Amino acid sequence: MSVQYGGIEAGGTKFVCALGTGPSDLQMAQFPTTTPGDTIGQAIDFFKRRSSRDRLAAVGIGTFGPVDPHPGSARFGYITTTPKPGWAQTDFAGVVQRALGVPVAFDTDVNAAAFGEQRWGSAQGIDHFIYLTIGTGIGGGALVGGELVHGLVHPEMGHIRIPHDWKADPYAGACPYHGDCFEGLAAGPALQGRWGQRGETLPADHPAWDLEAYYLALGVANFVCTLSPKRIVMGGGVMRQPRLLSLVREQVLQLLNNYVRAPEILERIEEYIVAPGLGPQAGVLGALALAERAAEQKRATHPW
Amino acid sequence: MSVQYGGIEAGGTKFVCALGTGPSDLQMAQFPTTTPGDTIGQAIDFFKRRSSRDRLAAVGIGTFGPVDPHPGSARFGYITTTPKPGWAQTDFAGVVQRALGVPVAFDTDVNAAAFGEQRWGSAQGIDHFIYLTIGTGIGGGALVGGELVHGLVHPEMGHIRIPHDWKADPYAGACPYHGDCFEGLAAGPALQGRWGQRGETLPADHPAWDLEAYYLALGVANFVCTLSPKRIVMGGGVMRQPRLLSLVREQVLQLLNNYVRAPEILERIEEYIVAPGLGPQAGVLGALALAERAAEQKRATHPW
Numbered sequence: 001m002s003v004q005y006g007g008i009e010a011g012g013t014k015f016v017c018a019l020g021t022g023p024s025d026l027q028m029a030q031f032p033t034t035t036p037g038d039t040i041g042q043a044i045d046f047f048k049r050r051s052s053r054d055r056l057a058a059v060g061i062g063t064f065g066p067v068d069p070h071p072g073s074a075r076f077g078y079i080t081t082t083p084k085p086g087w088a089q090t091d092f093a094g095v096v097q098r099a100l101g102v103p104v105a106f107d108t109d110v111n112a113a114a115f116g117e118q119r120w121g122s123a124q125g126i127d128h129f130i131y132l133t134i135g136t137g138i139g140g141g142a143l144v145g146g147e148l149v150h151g152l153v154h155p156e157m158g159h160i161r162i163p164h165d166w167k168a169d170p171y172a173g174a175c176p177y178h179g180d181c182f183e184g185l186a187a188g189p190a191l192q193g194r195w196g197q198r199g200e201t202l203p204a205d206h207p208a209w210d211l212e213a214y215y216l217a218l219g220v221a222n223f224v225c226t227l228s229p230k231r232i233v234m235g236g237g238v239m240r241q242p243r244l245l246s247l248v249r250e251q252v253l254q255l256l257n258n259y260v261r262a263p264e265i266l267e268r269i270e271e272y273i274v275a276p277g278l279g280p281q282a283g284v285l286g287a288l289a290l291a292e293r294a295a296e297q298k299r300a301t302h303p304w
Numbered sequence: 305m306s307v308q309y310g311g312i313e314a315g316g317t318k319f320v321c322a323l324g325t326g327p328s329d330l331q332m333a334q335f336p337t338t339t340p341g342d343t344i345g346q347a348i349d350f351f352k353r354r355s356s357r358d359r360l361a362a363v364g365i366g367t368f369g370p371v372d373p374h375p376g377s378a379r380f381g382y383i384t385t386t387p388k389p390g391w392a393q394t395d396f397a398g399v400v401q402r403a404l405g406v407p408v409a410f411d412t413d414v415n416a417a418a419f420g421e422q423r424w425g426s427a428q429g430i431d432h433f434i435y436l437t438i439g440t441g442i443g444g445g446a447l448v449g450g451e452l453v454h455g456l457v458h459p460e461m462g463h464i465r466i467p468h469d470w471k472a473d474p475y476a477g478a479c480p481y482h483g484d485c486f487e488g489l490a491a492g493p494a495l496q497g498r499w500g501q502r503g504e505t506l507p508a509d510h511p512a513w514d515l516e517a518y519y520l521a522l523g524v525a526n527f528v529c530t531l532s533p534k535r536i537v538m539g540g541g542v543m544r545q546p547r548l549l550s551l552v553r554e555q556v557l558q559l560l561n562n563y564v565r566a567p568e569i570l571e572r573i574e575e576y577i578v579a580p581g582l583g584p585q586a587g588v589l590g591a592l593a594l595a596e597r598a599a600e601q602k603r604a605t606h607p608w
Contacts, residue, residue, distance in 0.1 A: 066565065081565045128455045140530075144448045144455070151432045151448070151532030152566050159563055160526040163467050177563045222464040226444070226530045228455030259463055259481045261370065261385045262456050 003057045005295065006047045006100075007287030009109060010063035010092070012084055012136070015039055016284045017046045019056075021292075023120050023278065023285060036079075036090045044099045058298070059096055060105040060290030062112020062283050067092075069107050069150050077106045083176075103298050105290035109133075109283050110157075111148045113235065113276070114141030115293075116286025121277030122233050130229045131276070132157065133236035134216065138183040142227060158183035162218040169194065169211055186215040188238055204243050213244060217251030220273065224252070224260060235276035249273050307361045309599065310351045310404075311591030313413060314367035314396070316388055316440070319343055320588045321350045323360075325596075327424055327582065327589060340383075340394045348403045362602070363400055364409040364594030366416020366587050371396075373411050373454050381410045387480075407602050409594035413437075413587050414461075415452045417539065417580070418445030419597075420590025425581030426537050434533045435586070436461065438520065439540035442487040446531060462487035466522040473498065473515055490519040492542055508547050517548060521555030524577065528556070528564060539580035553577050 002021070009016040013033055020026040029046045033039050047056060066082065068075040077093025093106040107115070114131035117123045123131070127146040133139050140157025142149040149155060164173070164180045171194035173180030174187065184190060191199040195208050202208045220232055239245060249269045256265065264272050276282045306325070313320040317337055324330040333350045337343050351360060370386060372379040381397025397410040411419070418435035421427045427435070431450040437443050444461025446453040453459060468477070468484045475498040477484030478491065488494060495503035499512050506512045524536055543549060553573045560569065568576050580586045 142531075144453060145451050147449050149448060149531065152534045152568060153532050153564060155532050156529045156564060159529045161467050161522050161559065163465050177561050178559075218465050222526060223530060225460045225463045226527060227446075227453065228457050228459050230456045255465065255482075257481050260457060260460060264456060 002055070003295070004051050004055045005057055005288050005291035006051070006059035007284045007289075007291060008043050008059065008061045008063070008096075009112065009283035009287055010039075010061060011109065011283075012064045015043055017043050018284045018288055019047060019050050020288065022288070023281070028284070035086050036092070040092060040095055044096060047100055053101060056100065056102055057295035058103040058105065058291040059100060060107075060112065060287035060292075060294065061093060061096065062107055062109045062287040062290065063092060065108050066153060066156075067106070067108055069111070069154055077104065103291075103294040105287075105294040107148060107290060108139070108141060108154050110139035110141035111150075111154065112141070112286035112290055113282040114143055114233070114286065115148060115289050116278055116282045116284075117233050117276055118143060119289040119292075120285060121282060122274045123231050124277075126230050128227075128229055129231040129233065130157075130223050130227060131233045131235070131282070132220070132223075134187060134234065134238040135236035136188050138187045138219070138236075140223065142229070144227070157219070157223065158187065160219065160222055162215060162222065165211070165214065182215070182219045186212060186219065186238075191238065199238055200240065202241075204241065209241060209243055209247060212238070213247030213251050216244070216248045217255055220248060220252050221255040224256065224265070228260075230264065231271075232273045233276050234273060235279070235282055239275065245273065245275060246270075306359070307599070308355050308359045309361055309592050309595035310355070310363035311588045311593075311595060312347050312363065312365045312367070312400070313416065313587035313591055314343075314365060315413065315587075316368045319347055321347050322588045322592055323351060323354050324592065326592070327585070332588070339390050340396070344396060344399055348400060351404055357405060360404065360406055361599035362407040362409065362595040363404060364411075364416065364591040364596075364598065365397060365400065366411055366413045366591040366594065367396060369412050370457060370460075371410070371412055373415070373458055381408065407595075407598040409591075409598040411452060411594060412443070412445060412458050414443035414445035415454075415458065416445070416590035416594055417586040418447055418537070418590065419452060419593050420582055420586045420588075421537050421580055422447060423593040423596075424589060425586060426578045427535050428581075430534050432531075432533060433535040433537065434461075434527050434531060435537045435539070435580070436524070436527075437540035438491060438538065438542040440492050442491045442523070442540075444527065446533070448531070461523070461527065462491065464523065464526055466519060466526065469515070469518065486519070486523045490516060490523065490542075495542065503542055503545065506545075508545065513545060513547055513551060516542070517551030517555050520548070520552045521559055524552060524556050525559040528560065528569070532564075534568070535575075536577045537580050538577060539583070539586055543579065549577065549579060550574075
């Protein structure tokens with residue numbers, strides 16, 4: 001019987017679970033995020049029902065946060081200080097590990113998605129890149145030297161400060177912590193708050209999209225200057241507007257103004273700033289890829 | 305005879321050379337930056353005169369840029385597209401390597417300084433941190449997972465965009481590429497352009513310093529959100545104003561607004577944002593540390 005991996009993409013509104021070895025053989029399930037006990041319990045039941053302890057080699061979790069992704073830490077595998085009711089200080093990886101008896105990899109939702117894009121998506125073979133998701137919030141995951149970046153806690157790329165074009169945009173920003181940070185100006189709730197309607201209902205020629213592209217480009221240009229990524233993958237619900245990616249590319253070039261003189265940016269921007277190859281499955285497939293790596297690491301340590 | 309390392313800190317106005325094994329046994333020289341041939345030649349002469357081929361194990365270079373720091377590249381060791389007259393497309397590491405016949409390590413000035421601070425300064429034992437220099441420009445070097453970050457080219461942290469407080473500060477910014485980017489608003493030339501006098505002549509209670517701290521804190525907060533560093537070391541001429549570091553710490557806390565809930569930030573900010581332990585010698589000692597590492601890597605590869 002062949003090996004299987006489990007992936008859990010834990011979002012604030014829904015959980016997505018996948019079982020298999022990659023994009024071509026997935027069994028999937030999704031259900032609303034309610035209490036930690038019920039929701040994590042449903043994920044565990046899914047893997048117990050669909051797989052077996054003989055086949056399931058590891059589970060990977062990519063989750064909303066903030067989280068503690070540091071394996072040496074006492075709170076490793078916890079969702080920590082989230083404002084989401086009932087979920088603060090929730091042991092997530094530990095509960096899954098004890099219920100299923102397999103290695104459990106644990107990271108942020110965006111780090112998982114970045115890892116998935118490297119495994120099967122738009123960043124295959126690239127050891128140094130950024131994955132951004134622009135949806136109800138903005139999150140970013142980075143690989144540097146082939147490893148997911150954690151650092152002190154983990155990146156919170158959605159909360160950088162960018163210039164707010166007050167003349168064109170009197171909207172104060174939607175972030176409860178920072179008002180007009182990147183996420184506060186450019187995530188889905190800002191589109192809705194500024195224009196009075198949801199982003200997906202705004203027509204392609206609405207001025208909303210030029211302003212949105214400007215703010216997204218400011219964020220992207222800042223990440224280019226800070227991390228010098230070899231590629232930037234931009235996903236999430238807001239990016240479904242078909243014009244947006246090319247508008248962002250144009251504005252990034254204008255903002256950098258030939259300062260970063262790499263042909264990858266100056267000559268091939270359409271290969272530099274790209275959509276996720278895995279689309280909305282980047283997160284859950286990334287969690288699966290984290291599981292695959294955890295199983296391989298376990299085999300490398302205990303090869304018998 | 306004991307081994308020696310050479311370090312070259314190549315700046316736009318002066319070169320600093322050091323020979324020794326660390327901060328306690330340095331022989332040093334400095335001279336103005338003129339043409340590449342003369343200036344690199346003087347550095348080579350310094351090492352030839354003061355050391356010998358038997359003793360000198362390696363040379364490290366930390367230089368103004370942009371540079372090509374990728375060992376596999378055809379232009380490795382070059383200063384590339386600098387606007388500095390005469391210096392564009394200058395082979396730097398290759399010339400030094402051929403003249404001295406030893407391994408030559410090559411990186412940006414700020415990456416070298418970051419490496420020096422980790423070896424002997426304020427970031428000893430820390431594998432994930434940022435070094436910033438605030439002087440005639442703003443530069444940043446990062447270690448992630450114990451390795452200096454390069455990526456596509458190398459970081460250009462001075463050129464991120466931050467909110468410009470137009471009400472308090474009508475000054476347009478000093479960056480020839482971006483106007484009011486981070487460097488354009490907060491490096492030495494911006495202080496001089498905004499207030500009509502050099503930063504070192506502005507008294508400690510001048511309102512310049514609150515505004516300066518605000519802009520610096522915006523940059524620092526953005527780097528915290530993007531890279532989640534475990535420490536931030538802030539050096540350079542502008543930081544010599546004694547009040548500035550503590551003003552920056554206060555403003556960083558206000559900007560983050562308890563969003564990044566790490567005790568290292570919330571409870572011990574004075575150990576989180578710190579001055580360089582090596583002071584103005586961070587750059588040249590970092591270059592020396594790069595040489596030390598290059599010699600060790602050579603010994604690891606050719607242990608005889």
